[in-house]
Amino acid sequence: MYKKIDEKIIKELICIVGEENLIADRDKMVDYSHDELALKEIRKLPEIVIKPKNEKEVSEAIKLCSKETIPLTPRGAGTGLCGGCVPVYGGIVMSFDNMNRIIDIDQDNLMVTLEAGVNLVDLYKAIGKKGLFFPPHPGDESATVGGLIATNAGGARAVKYGVVRDFVKGIEVVLPDGEIVNIGGKFMKNSSGYSLLHLLVGSEGTLGIITKAVLNLLVPPQVMYTLVVPYNNLTDAIRTVPLLIQNKIRPVAVEFMEQGPVKITEDLLQKKWPCQEGSAYLMIIVDAASEEEIMKSLETIGQICLDNNAIDVFVADNKQKQENVLNIRSQMYEALKNYMLEILDVTVPRAEIAAFVTDVHRVEEEFKTWLPTYGHAADGNVHTHIMKYKCEKGSWTEIEDWQEKYPLIRRKIHLLGKKYHGIVSGEHGIGLVKKEYLNLFVQERQIEMMRQIKKLFDPHNILNPGKIFDL
Amino acid sequence: MYKKIDEKIIKELICIVGEENLIADRDKMVDYSHDELALKEIRKLPEIVIKPKNEKEVSEAIKLCSKETIPLTPRGAGTGLCGGCVPVYGGIVMSFDNMNRIIDIDQDNLMVTLEAGVNLVDLYKAIGKKGLFFPPHPGDESATVGGLIATNAGGARAVKYGVVRDFVKGIEVVLPDGEIVNIGGKFMKNSSGYSLLHLLVGSEGTLGIITKAVLNLLVPPQVMYTLVVPYNNLTDAIRTVPLLIQNKIRPVAVEFMEQGPVKITEDLLQKKWPCQEGSAYLMIIVDAASEEEIMKSLETIGQICLDNNAIDVFVADNKQKQENVLNIRSQMYEALKNYMLEILDVTVPRAEIAAFVTDVHRVEEEFKTWLPTYGHAADGNVHTHIMKYKCEKGSWTEIEDWQEKYPLIRRKIHLLGKKYHGIVSGEHGIGLVKKEYLNLFVQERQIEMMRQIKKLFDPHNILNPGKIFDL
Numbered sequence: 001m002y003k004k005i006d007e008k009i010i011k012e013l014i015c016i017v018g019e020e021n022l023i024a025d026r027d028k029m030v031d032y033s034h035d036e037l038a039l040k041e042i043r044k045l046p047e048i049v050i051k052p053k054n055e056k057e058v059s060e061a062i063k064l065c066s067k068e069t070i071p072l073t074p075r076g077a078g079t080g081l082c083g084g085c086v087p088v089y090g091g092i093v094m095s096f097d098n099m100n101r102i103i104d105i106d107q108d109n110l111m112v113t114l115e116a117g118v119n120l121v122d123l124y125k126a127i128g129k130k131g132l133f134f135p136p137h138p139g140d141e142s143a144t145v146g147g148l149i150a151t152n153a154g155g156a157r158a159v160k161y162g163v164v165r166d167f168v169k170g171i172e173v174v175l176p177d178g179e180i181v182n183i184g185g186k187f188m189k190n191s192s193g194y195s196l197l198h199l200l201v202g203s204e205g206t207l208g209i210i211t212k213a214v215l216n217l218l219v220p221p222q223v224m225y226t227l228v229v230p231y232n233n234l235t236d237a238i239r240t241v242p243l244l245i246q247n248k249i250r251p252v253a254v255e256f257m258e259q260g261p262v263k264i265t266e267d268l269l270q271k272k273w274p275c276q277e278g279s280a281y282l283m284i285i286v287d288a289a290s291e292e293e294i295m296k297s298l299e300t301i302g303q304i305c306l307d308n309n310a311i312d313v314f315v316a317d318n319k320q321k322q323e324n325v326l327n328i329r330s331q332m333y334e335a336l337k338n339y340m341l342e343i344l345d346v347t348v349p350r351a352e353i354a355a356f357v358t359d360v361h362r363v364e365e366e367f368k369t370w371l372p373t374y375g376h377a378a379d380g381n382v383h384t385h386i387m388k389y390k391c392e393k394g395s396w397t398e399i400e401d402w403q404e405k406y407p408l409i410r411r412k413i414h415l416l417g418k419k420y421h422g423i424v425s426g427e428h429g430i431g432l433v434k435k436e437y438l439n440l441f442v443q444e445r446q447i448e449m450m451r452q453i454k455k456l457f458d459p460h461n462i463l464n465p466g467k468i469f470d471l
Numbered sequence: 472m473y474k475k476i477d478e479k480i481i482k483e484l485i486c487i488v489g490e491e492n493l494i495a496d497r498d499k500m501v502d503y504s505h506d507e508l509a510l511k512e513i514r515k516l517p518e519i520v521i522k523p524k525n526e527k528e529v530s531e532a533i534k535l536c537s538k539e540t541i542p543l544t545p546r547g548a549g550t551g552l553c554g555g556c557v558p559v560y561g562g563i564v565m566s567f568d569n570m571n572r573i574i575d576i577d578q579d580n581l582m583v584t585l586e587a588g589v590n591l592v593d594l595y596k597a598i599g600k601k602g603l604f605f606p607p608h609p610g611d612e613s614a615t616v617g618g619l620i621a622t623n624a625g626g627a628r629a630v631k632y633g634v635v636r637d638f639v640k641g642i643e644v645v646l647p648d649g650e651i652v653n654i655g656g657k658f659m660k661n662s663s664g665y666s667l668l669h670l671l672v673g674s675e676g677t678l679g680i681i682t683k684a685v686l687n688l689l690v691p692p693q694v695m696y697t698l699v700v701p702y703n704n705l706t707d708a709i710r711t712v713p714l715l716i717q718n719k720i721r722p723v724a725v726e727f728m729e730q731g732p733v734k735i736t737e738d739l740l741q742k743k744w745p746c747q748e749g750s751a752y753l754m755i756i757v758d759a760a761s762e763e764e765i766m767k768s769l770e771t772i773g774q775i776c777l778d779n780n781a782i783d784v785f786v787a788d789n790k791q792k793q794e795n796v797l798n799i800r801s802q803m804y805e806a807l808k809n810y811m812l813e814i815l816d817v818t819v820p821r822a823e824i825a826a827f828v829t830d831v832h833r834v835e836e837e838f839k840t841w842l843p844t845y846g847h848a849a850d851g852n853v854h855t856h857i858m859k860y861k862c863e864k865g866s867w868t869e870i871e872d873w874q875e876k877y878p879l880i881r882r883k884i885h886l887l888g889k890k891y892h893g894i895v896s897g898e899h900g901i902g903l904v905k906k907e908y909l910n911l912f913v914q915e916r917q918i919e920m921m922r923q924i925k926k927l928f929d930p931h932n933i934l935n936p937g938k939i940f941d942l
Binding site: 107468 | 636667673920
């Protein structure tokens with residue numbers, strides 16, 4: 001079906017990107033065979049890795065792939081969690097390491113124009129210097145702009161500020177036949193024909209290669225505080241969430257987590273979580289225009305929590321304390337990842353999370369396993385980890401029959417997502433490993449429309465083939 | 472090309488919607504031959520109007536149209552401004568008058584589920600009673616949800632809260648072959664395959680018929696104030712806008728307008744604008760969680776305006792004064808519409824509006840005409856009115872050679888939009904009359920992709936044919 005890469009094609013690729021921007025050594029290509037997903041079974045070596053320097057080189061490379069029918073898989077920083085950048089059919093992996101320029105920070109229009117390979121660390125730093133703010137904050141700051149847009153990444157701050165989709169105002173895209181198109185621009189409103197921009201956002205590199213983006217920025221809030229609220233059980237914690245949202249205060253983030261993963265992360269980082277009591281926590285981030293205002297917000301939020309069985313309310317009121325808490329929250333995944341099989345991304349309506357998570361813990365009991373579950377409580381985006389090992393009193397032991405249990409648990413949790421009117425992925429995307437569950441949540445007709453759109457953009461199926469759905 | 476409607480088809484339509492929900496009388500169909508666009512030349516009578524009561528009737532009707540190749544044009548309240556619901560090829564107009572139920576207001580999830588024919592007046596009222604808030608506020612509150620989604624409507628409050636797209640979380644859509652699909656749901660995050668939802672938002676009824684929607688709601692702000700700031704010239708007024716946005720306060724809306732249209736509207740409504748001095752104004756809406764907070768915001772904003780040549784700052788601090796100001800602003804279009812040819816909707820980057828509007832006034836001088844221009848300053852969405860009459864000292868006189876000038880002025884202003892890196896439509900859509908300018912702003916390849924997507928959804932081209940682009 002696909003052509004293998006031979007010497008002639010390598011020569012052509014060298015002509016396009018230069019010898020120094022091509023990797024053919026198998027050992028050096030191992031890093032390009034997987035993303036952050038733990039499952040080793042899905043890894044696949046590319047035949048070649050190339051690192052174009054600009055959209056013209058991207059265009060030349062994709063034209064070659066179209067002509068020769070060679071699969072081409074674009075790859076950001078590989079921080080994905082569903083195998084989205086694994087080159088399942090071999091071929092070429094295209095890395096954006098050489099396309100990481102921030103082209104323009106436009107303070108009058110509050111827009112940044114940048115290349116797809118810029119990562120969040122560099123973006124936050126560059127705009128921070130100009131007093132500007134890009135609200136989306138997915139877990140891993142090494143993620144690149146191209147990947148964030150391709151998966152419509154979310155993160156904790158989506159509660160108040162929205163997801164990546166809400167901030168993308170323009171993109172430069174290279175289509176599978178090599179044509180470079182510019183969609184949108186530095187304007188806040190656009191009702192000018194079908195939104196190809198929004199079709200490309202979240203299309204996981206299967207319709208076109210995003211080479212540049214224009215992102216809308218905000219002015220950062222004056223003050224931001226973080227609360228940690230311990231509860232005796234997770235249900236009480238999560239039940240508080242709709243009450244917080246219905247309040248006049250719109251929190252930046254409301255995260256939920258349980259004691260187990262928090263303790264493991266404390267040990268890993270050698271940092272202390274602000275409270276030792278309670279078995280479940282809410283972590284609430286609030287921002288405001290002034291100290292007085294935020295104090296009032298914290299008081300209101302604290303009172304709502306205490307009225308709903310919170311044990312206590314801890315305020316991380318300085319930068320150090322806040323970073324400590326946020327660091328433990330964001331490293332929770334790191335602490336678990338070597339012992340787990342997969343992190344799920346089921347998203348349910350906010351009011352259904354308590355029931356959903358209660359049912360997840362029933363599955364945990366039923367299978368005598370450990371399913372550490374935490375996530376973005378206020379937007380219903382729940383991350384359940386299917387584990388291979390469990391942690392008891394600081395030591396890890398292998399879970400009995402985890403191989404047999406894994407697919408069964410996986411299916412049960414997705415069925416629960418369906419039962420509670422949710423969706424398979426809130427922010428990670430479908431990639432390779434969630435394809436089998438897409439049609440549990442999305443009608444076959446819709447998937448068929450997606451397939452036809454794919455064929456329309458990419459008739460030879462060269463662009464990140466094997467992802468989202470089977471053709 | 473299309474089949475004419477005969478007695479047999481009328482009988483079948485009566486079977487589907489009932490005799491009482493079908494209009495065949497020519498006089499009664501006149502209202503369905505146009506939208507709010509002033510140009511009489513583009514009016515076209517449908518052959519039949521039907522008013523289905525539910526999605527099943529919509530599905531039966533569209534199946535019939537597909538089978539017989541009859542054009543079908545969905546129509547909300549007809550408040551559009553670019554001929555989007557004009558049945559250019561005759562056939563059937565589908566009205567949603569009988570599909571105006573608010574199905575569910577879900578306070579825990581802050582979501583409303585409703586039929587496409589619900590108008591904004593009823594939506595605001597119903598959710599207001601439950602203490603909830605739908606931020607988008609396009610000019611005409613008789614607009615229906617289906618139409619708002621089909622055009623991705625905007626309005627003044629988009630500065631802080633975003634456009635309609637940002638609030639649509641789910642839709643029920645009837646496809647041209649009659650299949651009913653449900654896309655999205657009551658969840659805040661979704662990265663599960665291509666976003667057919669965002670493809671349908673803004674597709675102007677050409678890809679599918681939206682029959683239901685799930686909209687995200689917010690809790691309303693505690694306090695909202697409106698400022699009116701007079702200036703001696705429009706340039707100074709508009710130049711203040713990026714400075715306001717760069718400030719820590721995020722205003723709900725920043726509108727700009729000139730004295731002429733304000734005076735005409737004052738006369739029409741017999742209401743007084745808060746200030747008589749100045750030839751141009753900013754109208755700024757601010758909201759906040761408390762009186763103290765808003766007072767500080769108003770002070771900051773007022774100071775920025777005064778530092779940038781504002782003559783004075785007027786605060787509409789009670790409901791009556793605010794309604795007065797908002798009423799004059801929203802009725803400005805009503806005051807002009809009988810004397811004008813067309814209202815444009817060019818949107819440019821925020822920092823370019825001052826230069827764009829200055830150039831528009833140069834066109835005004837060049838053509839010895841009147842081009843009253845106002846709009847949403849903070850999101851660059853500028854409404855220039857091409858007039859047939861001008862108003863001098865309260866009396867209207869016909870503009871010399873307006874027929875010859877009209878297409879020339881229209882072209883010049885769109886070229887200016889292009890010059891300032893803008894887009895043809897920010898919130899009105901393309902419809903019938905802006906098709907000729909779409910390819911000035913959007914590459915031919917993108918329009919070709921749109922055409923192919925249209926063919927994929929609607930192979931017989933029965934759904935609102937002749938809109939956005941020519942096939």
